[in-house]
Amino acid sequence: MTGALALLLGVAVLTGHALVNAGRWLRRPADRPAEVTETVAVLLPLRDEADRVTPCLRALLAQRGVPGLRIVVLDDGSTDGTAEVVRAVAGDDPRVTLLTGVAPPPGWLGKPHACWQLATRADPAATALVFVDADVVLRPHAVAAAVGELRAARVTLLSPYPRILVATAADRLVQPLLQWLWLTFLPLRAMERSPRPSLAAAGGQFLVLDRAGYVATGGHAAVSDKVLEDVELARAVKRAGGRVALADGSRLAACRMYDTWPQLRDGYSKSLWASFGHPGAAAAVVALLLTLYTAPPLVAVGAALAGAPAVAGLASAAYAAGVAGRVVAARATGGRWWPDALAHPVSVVVLGWLTARSYHLRKRRRLSWRGRPVT
Incomplete structure (x- = not known):
């Protein structure tokens, strides 16, 4: 009984935090x-x-409200x-x-090196840099809105998360966890105000930076060997004294990642x-997520079969609170x-498996992406 109540309280608090983040602190250009x-x-690395x-580039060419728009594309091998x-x-x-990229030198991963080449060869007159991935399609006003929000928020880096398009069952299980995780666990207001690099997040699909601030951080040269170059760039911005903000970019851009x-x-x-660093930290986080979000429906079923309706009710309420967090x-x-949020416990299990697989492959030095090793 006490354990089920603790589960309910823990999940309810986190869902409440997501609701406050979404309703009060999430920026909307x-x-x-x-x-x-x-x-x-x-800047478009390819x-x-x-x-x-093609859809990405056509959308860039159709941008409105930015008379001084320059588009730099890098063909990266x-x-x-x-x-x-x-x-x-x-x-x-x-x-x-259109630029022709060169192979990354020792100590560089492919994506940071491609972004660095783009940034260093962009028009010197450009005072704002917008990094976009090929799987992102922008609305006609997206660049103007994102740069406008960057200036209005007075930040160095703005990360407007695109709307993530889902098509398959795997998409629906995994992809929504991106936004759910940072809305649930990251205090957005504190992230903007705090100088702590650990309180930073960003998504590299659509990233907007003040150019002077980008240069002050060292740019992508400061994160040359980082797999999560977007998050590490946000941390570098904070280390250099800049500020970082997240925004809902769902009305500005759409992205089908895989x-x-x-x-x-x-x-x-x-x-x-x-994302997690030490394997022990990853194990602790995954264990917590499984306890909070996967255990409740199992406990509810077990308690109902065992004739403990009070425990079953509390555990069912904890499951419902977790689903509500996904809905938020x-x-x-x-x-x-709908109905994807109902499968949230399964999503957390899949995330745990992917995390274990990531550490397993890294330990055996078998991680790669687009034909290049990442460790």
Whole structure:
């Protein structure tokens, strides 16, 4: 009885925290932003993205409210004709510059090196840098709204999380956990105000930075060997005295991160170990998540079969509170909640398995991404 009550209280507090974050502290860029008068460089790193760069690039070319828009694309050693697709889509648009990347030197991972090449070769007049991944499709006002929010918030780095598109059962189980985790566990207001690098989060799919602040941090050179270069860049910003903010970017951008289960599995496996650091910390966090979100429905069923209705009721309420937390996160970030939130206990189990797989593969030095080792 006492254990079931503790579960209910713990989950209810976390769901309440997510509700406060979503309702009070989560930034939401303007739907109809003012025109941006500064020069903005949108930076697009590509490696074997011929099959999906077209919607992304067309959306960049269709941006409104940014007269000083510059688009810099880096072909990072693609072997599938990505550069040819870029040339075909961009045509002779003077706003677009296509660069040919060089292989990362020792001590660099591929993504940070690609971003660094883009940032250092962007138009010197650009005072804001916008990093976008090839799987992101922006709305026509997205860049203007994101840069406007960067300036309004007076931060160095703004991370507007795109709406994550889901299609398969695996997508629906795993992908919504991204927004749910930071809305549930990260105090957004404290993150903006605190100088502590440990209180930082960011998503590299769509990232907006003040250029002077980016240079002051050392840019991607400061995170050259980091798998989670987006989060580490946010931490570097704080170490340099800058500020970081998260925003709901679901009305600005949409992103389909992975097309298949193997891509999703390997994508999370390559980076989850870096999210937690020490394996002991990962084990503790996963154990806590399983206790809070997977145990309640099991306890409820077991208690009902054992003739303990009070315990079954408390455990069922804890399960419902966990589902409510997923609903809060989905509604706050443009995600799908029905009926996916009902499977939240299963989502947490899958996350635990992916975390264990990540550490297992890292220990055996078998982690790679897009043909490059990541450890």
